Amino acid sequence: MPDINKMIAQENGEAPTRGHLVELDTWTEEQAIAMAKQDGLELGDDHLAIIRYLRDCYADHGGTITVHMLTHTLEEEFAVLGGHKYLYSLFPLGPIAQASRYAGLPLPHGTRDPSFGIAL
Numbered sequence: 001m002p003d004i005n006k007m008i009a010q011e012n013g014e015a016p017t018r019g020h021l022v023e024l025d026t027w028t029e030e031q032a033i034a035m036a037k038q039d040g041l042e043l044g045d046d047h048l049a050i051i052r053y054l055r056d057c058y059a060d061h062g063g064t065i066t067v068h069m070l071t072h073t074l075e076e077e078f079a080v081l082g083g084h085k086y087l088y089s090l091f092p093l094g095p096i097a098q099a100s101r102y103a104g105l106p107l108p109h110g111t112r113d114p115s116f117g118i119a120l
Helices: 004-017 029-038 045-064 067-077 083-090 097-102
Strands: none
Touching: 029 045, 029 097, 045 067, 045 083, 045 097, 067 083
16 A cells, blocks of 8 residues: 555655756756747746846755745845736746746745646
């Protein structure tokens, strides 16, 4: 009989990397552009600025950064451009979930699984 606890642990362990790169150092902007293009999104300078910002935050805080911290700092950093609305206009599936994927980053702690239709 399968061990349900092991199955849950494996599913939860894999969720942050689902669709995301595992090797962060090998990421390039060209990869992000190609990945977004496959999704039907054309990345421009504004998109790339947010992606670079996410990568800088991850470099500074690593796995300790939470979705709450990241949401707050993103909205603050891009407030003059429209904050929350601006971020969602660029990344309609969620500025954290979608942009982190293109940035080659694991989802930060506290991000809900986007496969359930919830993108933060």
